[in-house]
Amino acid sequence: VAETRWLDAGEAHVWQSYLDVQRELTSELERRLVGGAGLSGADYAVLVALSETPGDILRTRDLGQMLGWERSRLSHQVSRMEKRGQVVRQECEEDARGSMVRLTAEGRAAIEAAAPDHVEAVRQYVFDRLTREEVETFGRLLDRILSGLRKA
Protein backbone atom coordinates (compact mmCIF):
# COMPACT_ATOMS: atom_id res chain seq x y z
CA VAL A 1 0.00 0.00 0.00
CA ALA A 2 1.46 3.32 -1.10
CA GLU A 3 1.71 6.04 1.51
CA THR A 4 -0.59 8.97 0.92
CA ARG A 5 1.24 12.09 -0.23
CA TRP A 6 -0.61 14.54 2.02
CA LEU A 7 -0.72 18.23 1.25
CA ASP A 8 1.79 20.39 3.12
CA ALA A 9 0.64 23.58 4.85
CA GLY A 10 1.24 25.74 1.79
CA GLU A 11 -0.60 23.44 -0.55
CA ALA A 12 -3.49 23.10 1.87
CA HIS A 13 -3.80 26.87 2.04
CA VAL A 14 -3.81 27.20 -1.74
CA TRP A 15 -6.46 24.51 -2.03
CA GLN A 16 -8.60 26.21 0.58
CA SER A 17 -8.27 29.49 -1.29
CA TYR A 18 -9.33 27.81 -4.48
CA LEU A 19 -12.42 26.38 -2.80
CA ASP A 20 -13.22 29.75 -1.24
CA VAL A 21 -12.89 31.61 -4.53
CA GLN A 22 -15.05 29.07 -6.29
CA ARG A 23 -17.81 29.32 -3.70
CA GLU A 24 -17.78 33.08 -3.20
CA LEU A 25 -17.30 34.06 -6.82
CA THR A 26 -20.01 31.71 -8.03
CA SER A 27 -22.53 32.85 -5.47
CA GLU A 28 -21.76 36.53 -5.94
CA LEU A 29 -22.07 36.35 -9.72
CA GLU A 30 -25.24 34.33 -9.42
CA ARG A 31 -26.69 36.78 -6.93
CA ARG A 32 -26.08 39.72 -9.23
CA LEU A 33 -27.38 37.93 -12.29
CA VAL A 34 -30.58 36.80 -10.63
CA GLY A 35 -31.12 40.10 -8.86
CA GLY A 36 -30.44 42.27 -11.87
CA ALA A 37 -31.74 40.39 -14.86
CA GLY A 38 -33.68 37.45 -13.45
CA LEU A 39 -31.34 34.98 -15.16
CA SER A 40 -29.44 32.10 -13.60
CA GLY A 41 -25.85 31.40 -14.54
CA ALA A 42 -27.07 28.41 -16.54
CA ASP A 43 -29.56 30.56 -18.45
CA TYR A 44 -26.82 33.05 -19.16
CA ALA A 45 -24.42 30.42 -20.50
CA VAL A 46 -27.01 29.02 -22.90
CA LEU A 47 -28.06 32.46 -24.12
CA VAL A 48 -24.47 33.57 -24.70
CA ALA A 49 -23.61 30.46 -26.70
CA LEU A 50 -26.64 30.88 -28.94
CA SER A 51 -26.31 34.64 -29.35
CA GLU A 52 -22.70 34.30 -30.50
CA THR A 53 -23.61 31.75 -33.16
CA PRO A 54 -24.47 32.95 -36.67
CA GLY A 55 -28.19 32.41 -37.13
CA ASP A 56 -28.74 32.13 -33.38
CA ILE A 57 -29.20 28.38 -33.74
CA LEU A 58 -27.23 25.29 -32.69
CA ARG A 59 -27.59 21.55 -32.66
CA THR A 60 -28.43 20.51 -29.11
CA ARG A 61 -25.48 18.14 -29.23
CA ASP A 62 -23.05 20.91 -30.15
CA LEU A 63 -24.46 23.28 -27.57
CA GLY A 64 -23.97 20.60 -24.96
CA GLN A 65 -20.36 20.09 -25.97
CA MET A 66 -19.67 23.83 -25.86
CA LEU A 67 -21.08 24.07 -22.37
CA GLY A 68 -19.57 20.79 -21.20
CA TRP A 69 -22.97 19.70 -19.94
CA GLU A 70 -24.63 16.31 -19.77
CA ARG A 71 -27.44 15.62 -22.20
CA SER A 72 -30.17 15.40 -19.61
CA ARG A 73 -29.17 18.62 -17.90
CA LEU A 74 -29.30 20.51 -21.14
CA SER A 75 -32.62 18.96 -22.08
CA HIS A 76 -34.20 20.04 -18.79
CA GLN A 77 -32.66 23.49 -19.10
CA VAL A 78 -33.91 23.99 -22.65
CA SER A 79 -37.39 22.87 -21.60
CA ARG A 80 -37.51 25.51 -18.90
CA MET A 81 -36.18 28.23 -21.20
CA GLU A 82 -38.61 27.22 -23.91
CA LYS A 83 -41.45 27.62 -21.43
CA ARG A 84 -40.23 31.15 -20.75
CA GLY A 85 -40.04 31.93 -24.45
CA GLN A 86 -36.27 32.51 -24.55
CA VAL A 87 -35.49 29.65 -26.95
CA VAL A 88 -37.39 27.28 -29.23
CA ARG A 89 -36.66 23.73 -30.28
CA GLN A 90 -36.61 22.77 -33.95
CA GLU A 91 -36.14 19.54 -35.83
CA CYS A 92 -32.70 18.72 -37.14
CA GLU A 93 -32.76 18.33 -40.90
CA GLU A 94 -29.40 16.60 -41.33
CA ASP A 95 -30.05 13.94 -38.71
CA ALA A 96 -33.52 13.07 -37.51
CA ARG A 97 -32.17 11.83 -34.18
CA GLY A 98 -30.96 15.30 -33.28
CA SER A 99 -32.67 18.54 -32.37
CA MET A 100 -31.87 22.20 -32.78
CA VAL A 101 -32.19 25.09 -30.32
CA ARG A 102 -32.80 28.61 -31.55
CA LEU A 103 -32.68 31.90 -29.72
CA THR A 104 -35.90 33.95 -29.79
CA ALA A 105 -36.21 37.72 -29.83
CA GLU A 106 -37.07 37.57 -26.16
CA GLY A 107 -33.99 35.49 -25.48
CA ARG A 108 -31.84 38.01 -27.29
CA ALA A 109 -33.39 40.84 -25.34
CA ALA A 110 -32.71 38.97 -22.09
CA ILE A 111 -29.03 38.39 -22.81
CA GLU A 112 -28.49 41.93 -24.03
CA ALA A 113 -30.05 43.27 -20.87
CA ALA A 114 -28.00 40.99 -18.63
CA ALA A 115 -24.58 41.06 -20.27
CA PRO A 116 -23.27 44.52 -19.33
CA ASP A 117 -23.66 44.07 -15.60
CA HIS A 118 -22.44 40.49 -15.67
CA VAL A 119 -19.28 41.41 -17.56
CA GLU A 120 -18.80 44.34 -15.23
CA ALA A 121 -19.06 41.96 -12.27
CA VAL A 122 -16.53 39.52 -13.72
CA ARG A 123 -14.19 42.42 -14.36
CA GLN A 124 -14.66 43.84 -10.91
CA TYR A 125 -14.11 40.57 -9.05
CA VAL A 126 -11.37 39.10 -11.21
CA PHE A 127 -9.68 41.16 -13.88
CA ASP A 128 -9.53 44.45 -12.03
CA ARG A 129 -7.72 42.63 -9.24
CA LEU A 130 -4.87 41.41 -11.44
CA THR A 131 -2.27 43.04 -13.63
CA ARG A 132 -2.01 42.16 -17.32
CA GLU A 133 0.88 39.81 -16.61
CA GLU A 134 -0.95 38.17 -13.75
CA VAL A 135 -4.00 37.56 -15.92
CA GLU A 136 -1.78 35.87 -18.47
CA THR A 137 -0.10 33.78 -15.81
CA PHE A 138 -3.44 32.84 -14.27
CA GLY A 139 -4.68 31.68 -17.66
CA ARG A 140 -1.55 29.63 -18.27
CA LEU A 141 -1.88 27.82 -14.94
CA LEU A 142 -5.57 27.15 -15.51
CA ASP A 143 -4.89 25.74 -18.96
CA ARG A 144 -2.21 23.47 -17.53
CA ILE A 145 -4.67 22.10 -14.98
CA LEU A 146 -7.30 21.79 -17.66
CA SER A 147 -5.06 19.72 -19.90
CA GLY A 148 -4.78 17.14 -17.13
CA LEU A 149 -8.54 16.99 -16.77
CA ARG A 150 -9.41 16.54 -20.43
CA LYS A 151 -7.93 13.10 -20.78
CA ALA A 152 -8.44 11.91 -17.20
Added chain:
Amino acid sequence: VAETRWLDAGEAHVWQSYLDVQRELTSELERRLVGGAGLSGADYAVLVALSETPGDILRTRDLGQMLGWERSRLSHQVSRMEKRGQVVRQECEEDARGSMVRLTAEGRAAIEAAAPDHVEAVRQYVFDRLTREEVETFGRLLDRILSGLRKA
Protein backbone atom coordinates in the same frame (compact mmCIF):
# COMPACT_ATOMS: atom_id res chain seq x y z
CA VAL B 1 -24.76 55.64 -19.02
CA ALA B 2 -21.25 54.26 -18.80
CA GLU B 3 -20.00 52.14 -21.65
CA THR B 4 -19.48 48.50 -20.79
CA ARG B 5 -15.84 47.51 -20.54
CA TRP B 6 -16.11 44.24 -22.45
CA LEU B 7 -13.53 41.48 -22.09
CA ASP B 8 -10.88 41.33 -24.78
CA ALA B 9 -10.03 38.03 -26.47
CA GLY B 10 -7.34 37.13 -23.94
CA GLU B 11 -9.51 37.88 -20.94
CA ALA B 12 -12.43 35.96 -22.43
CA HIS B 13 -10.18 32.95 -22.92
CA VAL B 14 -8.93 33.08 -19.33
CA TRP B 15 -12.48 33.38 -18.04
CA GLN B 16 -13.57 30.41 -20.14
CA SER B 17 -10.65 28.38 -18.80
CA TYR B 18 -11.64 29.26 -15.27
CA LEU B 19 -15.21 28.12 -15.88
CA ASP B 20 -13.96 24.92 -17.51
CA VAL B 21 -11.60 24.10 -14.65
CA GLN B 22 -14.31 24.75 -12.10
CA ARG B 23 -16.78 22.48 -13.86
CA GLU B 24 -14.42 19.65 -14.74
CA LEU B 25 -12.44 19.61 -11.51
CA THR B 26 -15.55 19.69 -9.35
CA SER B 27 -17.26 16.91 -11.24
CA GLU B 28 -14.16 14.74 -11.40
CA LEU B 29 -13.45 15.06 -7.68
CA GLU B 30 -17.10 14.44 -6.88
CA ARG B 31 -17.17 11.40 -9.13
CA ARG B 32 -14.15 9.87 -7.41
CA LEU B 33 -15.42 10.66 -3.93
CA VAL B 34 -18.85 9.20 -4.52
CA GLY B 35 -17.53 6.21 -6.41
CA GLY B 36 -14.79 5.37 -3.96
CA ALA B 37 -16.13 6.23 -0.54
CA GLY B 38 -19.81 6.97 -1.04
CA LEU B 39 -19.35 10.52 0.20
CA SER B 40 -20.37 13.77 -1.50
CA GLY B 41 -18.06 16.76 -1.50
CA ALA B 42 -20.36 18.37 1.04
CA ASP B 43 -20.15 15.34 3.33
CA TYR B 44 -16.38 15.39 2.99
CA ALA B 45 -16.09 19.07 3.89
CA VAL B 46 -18.17 18.65 7.05
CA LEU B 47 -16.29 15.54 8.15
CA VAL B 48 -12.89 17.17 7.60
CA ALA B 49 -13.80 20.26 9.61
CA LEU B 50 -15.02 18.18 12.53
CA SER B 51 -12.20 15.66 12.44
CA GLU B 52 -9.59 18.42 12.57
CA THR B 53 -11.19 20.00 15.65
CA PRO B 54 -10.01 18.91 19.13
CA GLY B 55 -12.85 16.91 20.64
CA ASP B 56 -14.45 16.37 17.24
CA ILE B 57 -17.15 18.87 18.08
CA LEU B 58 -18.12 22.35 16.88
CA ARG B 59 -20.88 24.88 17.31
CA THR B 60 -23.10 24.71 14.27
CA ARG B 61 -22.59 28.43 13.80
CA ASP B 62 -18.80 28.10 13.74
CA LEU B 63 -18.91 25.12 11.43
CA GLY B 64 -21.06 27.14 9.07
CA GLN B 65 -18.59 30.01 9.10
CA MET B 66 -15.68 27.69 8.42
CA LEU B 67 -17.45 26.20 5.44
CA GLY B 68 -18.89 29.50 4.26
CA TRP B 69 -22.32 27.92 4.09
CA GLU B 70 -25.78 29.30 4.74
CA ARG B 71 -27.52 28.21 7.89
CA SER B 72 -30.28 26.28 6.20
CA ARG B 73 -27.92 24.37 3.95
CA LEU B 74 -25.86 23.24 6.90
CA SER B 75 -28.94 22.29 8.87
CA HIS B 76 -30.23 20.09 6.04
CA GLN B 77 -26.78 18.59 5.55
CA VAL B 78 -26.36 17.78 9.25
CA SER B 79 -29.81 16.20 9.31
CA ARG B 80 -28.87 13.87 6.48
CA MET B 81 -25.54 12.98 8.04
CA GLU B 82 -27.16 12.41 11.40
CA LYS B 83 -29.54 9.98 9.76
CA ARG B 84 -26.54 8.09 8.41
CA GLY B 85 -24.90 8.04 11.81
CA GLN B 86 -21.86 10.12 10.82
CA VAL B 87 -22.55 13.01 13.19
CA VAL B 88 -24.81 13.77 16.15
CA ARG B 89 -26.40 17.01 17.31
CA GLN B 90 -26.00 18.15 20.91
CA GLU B 91 -27.30 21.06 22.93
CA CYS B 92 -25.09 24.09 23.30
CA GLU B 93 -24.36 24.76 26.95
CA GLU B 94 -23.08 28.32 26.61
CA ASP B 95 -26.01 29.56 24.56
CA ALA B 96 -29.32 27.78 24.47
CA ARG B 97 -30.11 29.18 21.01
CA GLY B 98 -27.20 27.33 19.50
CA SER B 99 -26.49 23.70 18.75
CA MET B 100 -23.39 21.57 18.54
CA VAL B 101 -22.37 18.96 15.98
CA ARG B 102 -20.12 16.08 16.97
CA LEU B 103 -18.33 13.52 14.83
CA THR B 104 -19.20 9.88 15.56
CA ALA B 105 -16.90 6.87 15.28
CA GLU B 106 -18.62 6.02 12.03
CA GLY B 107 -18.05 9.52 10.76
CA ARG B 108 -14.39 9.27 11.62
CA ALA B 109 -14.11 5.93 9.87
CA ALA B 110 -15.76 7.41 6.79
CA ILE B 111 -13.40 10.37 6.53
CA GLU B 112 -10.33 8.23 7.17
CA ALA B 113 -11.38 5.86 4.43
CA ALA B 114 -12.09 8.66 1.97
CA ALA B 115 -9.21 11.05 2.60
CA PRO B 116 -6.26 9.25 0.97
CA ASP B 117 -7.85 8.93 -2.44
CA HIS B 118 -9.35 12.39 -2.33
CA VAL B 119 -6.03 14.01 -1.48
CA GLU B 120 -4.39 11.90 -4.16
CA ALA B 121 -6.94 13.17 -6.67
CA VAL B 122 -6.40 16.81 -5.72
CA ARG B 123 -2.67 16.27 -6.05
CA GLN B 124 -3.02 14.54 -9.38
CA TYR B 125 -5.30 17.14 -10.95
CA VAL B 126 -3.76 20.27 -9.49
CA PHE B 127 -0.49 20.14 -7.61
CA ASP B 128 1.29 17.60 -9.78
CA ARG B 129 0.60 19.84 -12.75
CA LEU B 130 2.37 22.88 -11.30
CA THR B 131 5.87 23.62 -10.08
CA ARG B 132 6.48 24.82 -6.55
CA GLU B 133 6.76 28.41 -7.76
CA GLU B 134 3.60 28.12 -9.80
CA VAL B 135 1.66 26.80 -6.84
CA GLU B 136 2.80 29.77 -4.83
CA THR B 137 1.85 32.16 -7.62
CA PHE B 138 -1.52 30.48 -8.06
CA GLY B 139 -2.24 30.88 -4.37
CA ARG B 140 -1.24 34.54 -4.43
CA LEU B 141 -3.58 35.30 -7.32
CA LEU B 142 -6.44 33.43 -5.70
CA ASP B 143 -5.95 35.30 -2.44
CA ARG B 144 -5.98 38.59 -4.28
CA ILE B 145 -9.29 37.71 -5.92
CA LEU B 146 -10.61 36.50 -2.60
CA SER B 147 -9.78 39.76 -0.85
CA GLY B 148 -12.06 41.55 -3.31
CA LEU B 149 -14.89 39.15 -2.59
CA ARG B 150 -14.78 39.34 1.20
CA LYS B 151 -15.91 42.90 1.48
CA ALA B 152 -18.03 43.06 -1.66
Added chain:
DNA sequence: GAAGATTGAGTGGTCAATCTTT
Protein backbone atom coordinates in the same frame (compact mmCIF):
# COMPACT_ATOMS: atom_id res chain seq x y z
C1' DG C 1 -25.50 -1.69 -31.21
C1' DA C 2 -24.30 3.26 -30.80
C1' DA C 3 -25.74 8.20 -30.89
C1' DG C 4 -28.95 11.80 -29.76
C1' DA C 5 -32.39 13.10 -26.95
C1' DT C 6 -36.04 13.04 -23.48
C1' DT C 7 -38.35 11.80 -19.10
C1' DG C 8 -39.15 10.79 -14.18
C1' DA C 9 -37.36 9.79 -9.74
C1' DG C 10 -34.27 10.98 -6.32
C1' DT C 11 -31.00 14.29 -4.10
C1' DG C 12 -29.09 18.69 -2.84
C1' DG C 13 -29.30 23.84 -2.30
C1' DT C 14 -31.97 28.28 -1.78
C1' DC C 15 -35.39 31.13 -0.06
C1' DA C 16 -38.93 32.63 3.01
C1' DA C 17 -41.35 31.68 7.14
C1' DT C 18 -41.16 30.31 11.82
C1' DC C 19 -39.50 29.42 16.52
C1' DT C 20 -36.58 30.14 20.59
C1' DT C 21 -33.27 32.57 23.17
C1' DT C 22 -30.55 36.60 23.98
Added chain:
DNA sequence: AAAGATTGACCACTCAATCTTC
Protein backbone atom coordinates in the same frame (compact mmCIF):
# COMPACT_ATOMS: atom_id res chain seq x y z
C1' DA D 1 -34.93 43.48 17.70
C1' DA D 2 -31.11 40.39 16.55
C1' DA D 3 -28.86 35.76 16.51
C1' DG D 4 -29.08 30.86 15.93
C1' DA D 5 -31.37 27.28 14.07
C1' DT D 6 -34.88 24.54 11.75
C1' DT D 7 -38.50 23.41 8.36
C1' DG D 8 -41.01 23.01 4.01
C1' DA D 9 -41.66 24.42 -0.63
C1' DC D 10 -39.47 25.06 -4.80
C1' DC D 11 -35.86 24.76 -8.27
C1' DA D 12 -31.83 22.62 -10.48
C1' DC D 13 -28.77 18.64 -11.41
C1' DT D 14 -27.85 13.52 -11.72
C1' DC D 15 -28.72 8.96 -12.79
C1' DA D 16 -31.08 5.24 -14.94
C1' DA D 17 -34.53 3.96 -18.13
C1' DT D 18 -36.60 4.66 -22.50
C1' DC D 19 -37.33 5.94 -27.31
C1' DT D 20 -35.98 6.93 -32.06
C1' DT D 21 -32.82 7.09 -35.73
C1' DC D 22 -28.35 6.00 -37.68
